[in-house]
Amino acid sequence: xxxxxxxxxxxxxxxxxxxxxxxxxIISALAADRILLLSMVIPIVFAxxxxxxxxxxxxxxNTISELFDxxxxxIMPKRLLNPSPSSKIRYMIMGLLLIVTPLLGFPVANLIxxxxxxxxxxxxxxxVGSVGIELGLIGVIVLSEIFLVRRLxxxxxxxxxxxxxxxxxxxxxxxxxxEDEEHVCGQCFECAKACQFGLNPMxxxxxxxxxxxxxxxxxxxxMNQGEKPLAFRF
Amino acid sequence: xQAIRMSRKPVRPPGALSEKDFLSKCIxxxxxxxxxxxxxxxxxxxxxxxxxxxxxxxxxxxxxCYLCMKCPPVCPSGALDRTVKDKKKVxxxxxxxxxxxxxxxxxxxxxxxxxxxxxxxxxxxxDENLRPVVDEEKCVGCGICENVCPVDPPAIVxxxxxxxx
Numbered sequence: 001x002x003x004x005x006x007x008x009x010x011x012x013x014x015x016x017x018x019x020x021x022x023x024x025x026i027i028s029a030l031a032a033d034r035i036l037l038l039s040m041v042i043p044i045v046f047a048x049x050x051x052x053x054x055x056x057x058x059x060x061x062n063t064i065s066e067l068f069d070x071x072x073x074x075i076m077p078k079r080l081l082n083p084s085p086s087s088k089i090r091y092m093i094m095g096l097l098l099i100v101t102p103l104l105g106f107p108v109a110n111l112i113x114x115x116x117x118x119x120x121x122x123x124x125x126x127x128v129g130s131v132g133i134e135l136g137l138i139g140v141i142v143l144s145e146i147f148l149v150r151r152l153x154x155x156x157x158x159x160x161x162x163x164x165x166x167x168x169x170x171x172x173x174x175x176x177x178x179e180d181e182e183h184v185c186g187q188c189f190e191c192a193k194a195c196q197f198g199l200n201p202m203x204x205x206x207x208x209x210x211x212x213x214x215x216x217x218x219x220x221x222x223m224n225q226g227e228k229p230l231a232f233r234f
Numbered sequence: 235x236q237a238i239r240m241s242r243k244p245v246r247p248p249g250a251l252s253e254k255d256f257l258s259k260c261i262x263x264x265x266x267x268x269x270x271x272x273x274x275x276x277x278x279x280x281x282x283x284x285x286x287x288x289x290x291x292x293x294x295x296x297x298x299c300y301l302c303m304k305c306p307p308v309c310p311s312g313a314l315d316r317t318v319k320d321k322k323k324v325x326x327x328x329x330x331x332x333x334x335x336x337x338x339x340x341x342x343x344x345x346x347x348x349x350x351x352x353x354x355x356x357x358x359x360x361d362e363n364l365r366p367v368v369d370e371e372k373c374v375g376c377g378i379c380e381n382v383c384p385v386d387p388p389a390i391v392x393x394x395x396x397x398x399x
Contacts, residue, residue, distance in 0.1 A: 003265060003268050003269065003308070004263060004264070004265045004268065004310075005263050005264045005265075007261050007262060007263035007264070008261060008263040008265060008310040008311075009263075009265075010265070010308070015310055017261070017263075017310045017311075018261075021261040021263070021311075022261075022311070024261070025258070025259050025261060025311045028258040028259070029255060029258040029259045031259075033311060033312035035310065035312070035316070036310055036311050036312060039310055104285065105254065105257055105258045105285075106257045106258055106260075106285050107258075107260075107261055107262070110261060110262055110288070111284065111287075111288075116262070120262065120263075120264050120277075120288065123264050123267070123268060124264070124267075124277060127267060127268055127273070128267075128273065128276065128277075132277065132279050132280060132288075133279065133280045133281075134280060134287070134288070
């Protein structure tokens with residue numbers, strides 16, 4: 001039996017809680033209940049092993065943003081603002097929310113958690129038959145991403161993505177670019193073009209911005225013969 | 235759209251910690267709302283204030299809590315005390331009778347709240363003049379009395395708050 005939302009859900013006896021929500025409880029109440037801690041283990045281990053795949057494969061905001069990005073490419077390929085990718089702003093926002101949380105005494109970051117809002121309002125609609133005004137935030141995000149900044153939320157705002165990105169160790173799954181005689185790169189740059197975040201997997205530091213969506217690897221498979229120089233590796 | 239402004243302290247689901255602790259632990263996940271078979275638990279809206287919005291509330295006049303106790307065990311953060319299983323130990327609030335509006339206290343015959351109270355003949359008793367009296371120690375704050383009161387606005391109202399025993 002599946003019950004809950006992306007803040008916390010249960011699949012039968014297995015409980016899974018969003019680690020950022022759990023952290024906010026810990027710093028706001030200065031107490032950690034054992035069940036809460038246990039329910040944070042699975043998503044944290046997942047992030048340590050696979051990286052930010054919650055963001056890339058599960059998060060509904062990511063799905064919505066990806067879909068509208070393709071649409072936006074037709075309406076307004078160059079947005080109003082085109083800043084270079086930077087995780088600093090995201091971490092500043094996350095830090096600010098985590099400072100304010102114990103001061104105000106409630107989980108402040110959950111007010112702007114896009115996957116949380118989407119899943120809670122979906123549950124609201126199913127169980128109660130109505131939605132709250134909070135869903136408007138998703139509309140604001142979509143419009144901003146079409147006209148203002150490409151993939152604004154994931155790249156520059158989302159505190160959940162910022163937090164999950166902290167769980168990165170040497171062995172965490174990552175996109176690796178390896179060029180040698182067996183792996184030939186045709187220098188087509190289709191991988192960089194495929195990346196909705198504006199990252200270039202061929203060179204430079206793409207983490208913690210990269211959320212392992214795999215679009216670059218798919219693009220590479222489309223263009224090259226033989227062994228691809230781009231792959232997920234641990 | 236939920237745009238009902240809360241004019242008083244919110245009535246929380248059974249097992250809830252005191253309001254300050256509750257607000258700091260509740261992650262607004264919605265599991266208690268989903269498990270409630272009566273749809274008594276609703277979500278506070280944006281207009282209820284930023285601190286409260288998204289957290290679970292019970293509006294007894296719309297749908298009271300029927301004390302099935304299905305919600306405390308599902309709370310992931312312990313904002314609802316998972317060990318509260320006995321409905322008599324619940325402290326969602328206390329019923330308060332407005333004697334100027336209550337039909338029985340105004341010398342009309344009425345026993346709606348008394349006979350609907352789930353802590354029957356203990357939380358609400360009838361005095362020798364057939365007027366309802368709330369025992370604050372025994373009242374759990376479920377709001378069934380408020381829900382069935384024939385007066386509008388109801389003459390018996392749950393005052394939220396009160397720690398669990």
